[in-house]
Amino acid sequence: MTKKLELTLACGNYDILRPLIDGTISPDGIELNILTGSDSATRHWRFLRNREYDVAECSASTYIIARDQGLPFRALPVFPHRRFRHGFAYINVNKGIKKPTDLIGKKVGVKFYQVTAILWLRGMLEHEYGVPHNSIEWYAELDEDMPFTPPPGLKFTKLPDDKSVEKMLAEGELDAVLHPDIIDPIVDGDPRVGLLFQDPKAEEKAYFKRTGIFPIMHVLGIKEEIVEKYPWVVPNLYKAFDDAKAMTMKRLRNPRIVPLAWYQEAWDEQAALLGPDPWEYGLTPQNRNNFETLVGYSHEQGLISRKIPLEELFLEVSQGRKRGRFRT
Template identity: 65%
Template sequence: MSKKLALTLACGDYEIVRALKEGTVQPDGIELTIITTMDSSTRHWRFLRNREFDVAEVSSSSYLLARDQGLPFAGIPVFLHRRFRHGFAFVNTSKGINEPKDLIGRRIGVKSFQVSAILWLRGILEHEYGVPHKSIEWVTEIDEDVEFTPPEGLRLSRMRHDQTCEELLVAGELDAVLHADLIWPMVERHPAVKRLWPDYKNEELAYFRKTGIFPIMHVTGIKQEIVDKYPWVPVELMKAFEAAKAVAMKRMENPRIVPLAWYREAWEEQEEVLGRDPWQYGMTDSNRHTLETLIGYSFEQGLIKRKMGLEELFLDVNQGRKRGTNRI
């Protein structure tokens, strides 16, 4: 029996990786141990700081910092997590904040400054709504995935260990919070908190129609030592991720598997607006535009010192024209 290369993969427990996790799809020559139970920020820390996994879904923002600082990682153009972000800006209802420009001069809480969701929101606020990121006092809750020196003119501080963004927002000690997830005051409909954009879905639709961007939150990182020793691994992983996604999309077309009354209508709406495969992997024109926008935001906000090219950031997983389709 031929021996397979044993690798660890840490990622979210997504439908698009279910076939990999269950073993329905297996990368050729690789035996994967897949870890899916940890939260995103813990996974990013453990991969970028401690290098505990061979391959990992990782914050796109933190990955850019890691590469900018010369850390030994490479990227595979597999993007397991995307999300529009307008629905994740929350404000205290007593602060008179009714439109984006009301945020200028305010005190805004974030989990960490580097979080990809927050990088996207700062860029969107600045470029689409005229809210300069340096006009805000930023207050972080946790330490960063990758240490960095804040640029001159950036007001950045950290709250006490016993404080949280959500609690300070409810108490009015923060004017707003930008977050990667729904916060508990919104889930519990606390009267002190509302969304900055109440009609956030239409804001997101308008943003997509204007920019063509469905924001990429996470990329897939791999230890450089794996690439150096086994240069064939990224291509085989790419093929496996694509195959797993194809299985998931075929399964998800069936409205019976999801307990939502209008699920099929939502599926059809997504296809009409975003196209047949809004979760596309690889260096497509759309993905290039999205990633280059993110790199521009990161450079503009002082997280990275130079704008890196996509060919520098991501491995070439192209197998050649008309190759990789099992043709003889």
């Protein structure tokens, strides 16, 4: 019996990856040990800091920083997680913040400064709403994924362990918080906390119409030594992830499987605005614009030393023009 290459993959437990996770689809020649138990922040740390996994769903922002710092990681243009971010800017409602420019000069908390969601939000606030990132006092709760020295001119404070940005926001110690998740005060209905954008969906739709960007959050990282020793792994992994996505999207097209009354309408609304495959993989023109924008934000905000070309960030996954789909 032919022995397959055994690799450990850490990723989120998403429907878009379900055929890989349950073994319906497997990459040719590879036996994946798939781990889904870690939250995103923990998974990224354990991959980039501790090198615990062979392959991992990884923060796009911190992967860019890791490449800039010369760490031995590469990535495939597989994007398991995307999310619009206007709905994740929170304010203390008693601070007189009515519009984005009211954040200028304010104290704004983040879980940690490098996280992709916050990089997108800082860039959007600066370029779409006129809020320079260095006009804000930043307060970070967690250690950064990558070693971080605040660039000159950045007002940055690392909070002590007994401080939480969510609690500080509710109690008025912070004016606003940018966060990758829905924060507890919102879930609990705390009247002291609200949204910066009162209709985030409308803002997000308008943003997409202006930019064509459905923000990429995560990439598929892989240890560099695996790529060097087994270069065939790269296209085989990419094809498996792409096939899993295609299978999932075909399955989800059936409204019977989702217990939502207006699921069909939501699907049609997404397709009408974002196109037939808003979760597309590969360095398509739309994805290039998406990721080049993120790289630009990272450089502008002092997280990386240069604007890194996408060809240095992503591995080549092509099997040749019009190849890869022939009958065997």
